Amino acid sequence: MEQEKYTQLWLNYKNAEGNGGIQDVEIRGFSPENRVIKSAVCELKDGVSKKLAVAITQDITVLREGYCLEGSNDRVEIKASDEKGVLYGAFALIRALSCGRNAETLSEKASPSNPLRMMNHWDNMDGSIERGYSGNSFFFANDDMIIDDRTRDYARLMASIGINGIVINNVNVKGTATYLITDRFFDKVKELSDIFADYGISLYLSLNFASPIELGGLDSCDPLDESVISWWKDKIKEVYNRLPGFGGFLVKADSEGRPGPFTYGRTQADGANMLADIIKTYGGIIIWRCFVYNCTQDWRDRKTDRARAGYDYFKPQDGYYHDNVILQIKNGPMDFQIREPISPLLGGLTRTNQMLEVQIAQEYTGHQIDLCYLIPLFKEVLGFHTYSGEEKDTVADYVSGRTMGNALGGMAAVINTGNDMNWTGNDLAAANLYGFGRLAYDTDLTAEQIAREWIAQTFGLDREHEDILADMLLRSREIYEKYTCPLGIGWMVYPGTHYGPSIDGYEYSRWGTYHRADHLGIGVDRSDKGTGYAQQYYEKNAVMYNDPEKCPEELLLFFHHIPYTWKLKTGKSLIQHIYDSHFEGYEETEGLADAWKKLKDVIPEDAFERVSERFKLQLENAREWRDQVNSYFYRKSGIEDEKSRMIY
Numbered sequence: 001m002e003q004e005k006y007t008q009l010w011l012n013y014k015n016a017e018g019n020g021g022i023q024d025v026e027i028r029g030f031s032p033e034n035r036v037i038k039s040a041v042c043e044l045k046d047g048v049s050k051k052l053a054v055a056i057t058q059d060i061t062v063l064r065e066g067y068c069l070e071g072s073n074d075r076v077e078i079k080a081s082d083e084k085g086v087l088y089g090a091f092a093l094i095r096a097l098s099c100g101r102n103a104e105t106l107s108e109k110a111s112p113s114n115p116l117r118m119m120n121h122w123d124n125m126d127g128s129i130e131r132g133y134s135g136n137s138f139f140f141a142n143d144d145m146i147i148d149d150r151t152r153d154y155a156r157l158m159a160s161i162g163i164n165g166i167v168i169n170n171v172n173v174k175g176t177a178t179y180l181i182t183d184r185f186f187d188k189v190k191e192l193s194d195i196f197a198d199y200g201i202s203l204y205l206s207l208n209f210a211s212p213i214e215l216g217g218l219d220s221c222d223p224l225d226e227s228v229i230s231w232w233k234d235k236i237k238e239v240y241n242r243l244p245g246f247g248g249f250l251v252k253a254d255s256e257g258r259p260g261p262f263t264y265g266r267t268q269a270d271g272a273n274m275l276a277d278i279i280k281t282y283g284g285i286i287i288w289r290c291f292v293y294n295c296t297q298d299w300r301d302r303k304t305d306r307a308r309a310g311y312d313y314f315k316p317q318d319g320y321y322h323d324n325v326i327l328q329i330k331n332g333p334m335d336f337q338i339r340e341p342i343s344p345l346l347g348g349l350t351r352t353n354q355m356l357e358v359q360i361a362q363e364y365t366g367h368q369i370d371l372c373y374l375i376p377l378f379k380e381v382l383g384f385h386t387y388s389g390e391e392k393d394t395v396a397d398y399v400s401g402r403t404m405g406n407a408l409g410g411m412a413a414v415i416n417t418g419n420d421m422n423w424t425g426n427d428l429a430a431a432n433l434y435g436f437g438r439l440a441y442d443t444d445l446t447a448e449q450i451a452r453e454w455i456a457q458t459f460g461l462d463r464e465h466e467d468i469l470a471d472m473l474l475r476s477r478e479i480y481e482k483y484t485c486p487l488g489i490g491w492m493v494y495p496g497t498h499y500g501p502s503i504d505g506y507e508y509s510r511w512g513t514y515h516r517a518d519h520l521g522i523g524v525d526r527s528d529k530g531t532g533y534a535q536q537y538y539e540k541n542a543v544m545y546n547d548p549e550k551c552p553e554e555l556l557l558f559f560h561h562i563p564y565t566w567k568l569k570t571g572k573s574l575i576q577h578i579y580d581s582h583f584e585g586y587e588e589t590e591g592l593a594d595a596w597k598k599l600k601d602v603i604p605e606d607a608f609e610r611v612s613e614r615f616k617l618q619l620e621n622a623r624e625w626r627d628q629v630n631s632y633f634y635r636k637s638g639i640e641d642e643k644s645r646m647i648y
């Protein structure tokens, strides 16, 4: 048998009963020729049992991109107001059946929590992926584009979880990628965007803000310069001539060496609005990232605080951003650490479209070697009460548009895929890929519901084995946190790669990422006596974070410099907590690896072996973290472990 080039992840229709597809799809109100309806019908034929007839009905009472499923006898009706709703309804039907639900009793109604549900690829045109842990890009190689069977399967997978926008190239736009908006690539980008369009997905590109210089030969990219504006007008007109249906641009400006408006003494709003005004004519949007900070900080400087930067740069212009600009904000103020507070910009902006950015590529969370199911973390972010005084005050409320009544907002994930045959390197990391899409579509789903759906569709396990795997996933984030950096301090990773421990790796660097440990204590004082970061929150949260007695302990070292002898709520000292949590983290990782062994007979052999190999590496990593962190703090503090365990 020919080896599969890549798996179908949760869309493995080989498991579908009958596997021949239905013959009877009745369509009322939609054109069967509509490209998205055609895709939906195709999926239904492949993915649903032969015995089932499906009717597709237009029903304008259903919300945009939403659907209703109603089952009776041997027939299911999908009602939707638009073609995307039909497609999502078709996938919902397939999902329900593969999760063991009975067609006859099916009654489900859903509409998306977020208008925009996006994947951000950090794929480079040479085929590499910035922070990619599952092979190379399936979009690019050798400075050219790849369009093949996998492209369509990727679009199907994304549509099946409700994704409606995809940025295909890295936000660090350099070299050939700058030319994606030129004749050199238009035909291929168009071909790709047509495939996406069949699945209700808009294609977006990351943009090089210096394009007027690099492509246009101008000597400036000042957003208020008439010649620059005129260059962009022509360019964007050309883009839409060649790529009708193009979604818009994602922009990383003035960050980590990328060009931007600051060079010309202009604000981020000046840059974003200039592009937005031009693209508006074509219905496009500008998604502008708020990851702007000083990356050439002197570690001696204790006043500058990278955590403050996003709010300090973007809050003053709240209300100045035009209505087709969305500010894209990372979930935490630093950078996708295993534990950070929620960015105070989320909901701190009250007159600006905003979008939450999370990272399912496991840059700081184990490189898709270590198991780390991230949906519980995302749920915490979405459920965070900003206490802004609005009735709808959670992050989920703000980014969905519910608080401000705005139409543009949503969630974006830095994606964890590559051209590995299983897409995500670690087969279990696909739970994050699946989970992000499902959560962005329905933020009320629980992490457990999502995990169980994913397991059922991917492996089809009986209840006993499903429980084992669900439990592994649900505990994995906490376990990873235990053996890595304690109580929200972050970093301590190997510089550059960001995998494995290097406690002082970033301590004397320019990146603004310090733990400030000395022989008495550890942590960064971000209270009103320190950098003042805690004051960027609305009062209730500001008061809580400002006081070490009130601060949630999992974030204690993010906000305060704390003595090793400080008593935590458990009655343990801080240093004892560090020792205990690291020993526990390693032991619990052993527990994960043992639990996985119990699934040997129910998981396909190749997947079982791949994941087993990863657990071996995770154990090595956890051991290294445990021993380095414990030894480091033992040597700094000179305080013995109460349980006299081996510390080096």
Ligand code: GCV
Pocket (backbone or CB within 6 Å): 122, 130, 131, 170, 171, 172, 252, 256, 291, 335
């Ligand atoms: C794409 C972090 C990563 C960079 C990434 C950057 C960003 O700094 O380490 O690789 O660049 O975030 O989000 O822009």
